[in-house]
Amino acid sequence: MANVHQPDLFQNLTHKKMGFPEVFSHILTFMKREPVGNYRLMVGTDSQVHPSRTLFITGVVIQRVGKGAWACYRKEVITREMTTLHERISYETSLTERVASLFTEERKNELIDIVLPHIYKGATFTMEGHIDIGSGDRNRTRVYVNEMVARIESLGMEPKIKPDSIAASSYANRYTK
Structure with a gap:
């Protein structure tokens, strides 16, 4: 599989070329500003097939429920049109797993602390893996729900599918166009 692999660099509207330690530092700063909050750390990937390439965007979102969020994303380009739905959904899930694995036990404990x-x-912290698939009768991705949900659960994350997978289906989706 030919792909243009960029190093694990993240970006958002105000910061370009952030390594993961910098991303993690922003998340820590965001949470420390108001430690009494309900925090959701969400990681999810979406993709878009373009002529001669497929663009994958993995979003990382830390939300203080009802009180804002901080987010960034990572881009990966595969230099071919990935038209097989299962392959694309599976690769999206792999990229989500890869970014989620950067949150080591030590880093997760730092956030929980x-x-x-x-x-x-009433403060809470959850880590969610967002999958850009749905289980509705008219959704062609529904046949992959159990497989992808099991992969996210195996990481110890709470899986979310459409319409609750906002890190993938809303945030990451915005940058795949």
């Missing part, structure tokens, strides 16, 4: 002293005040 921010909210831990405030749990009695």
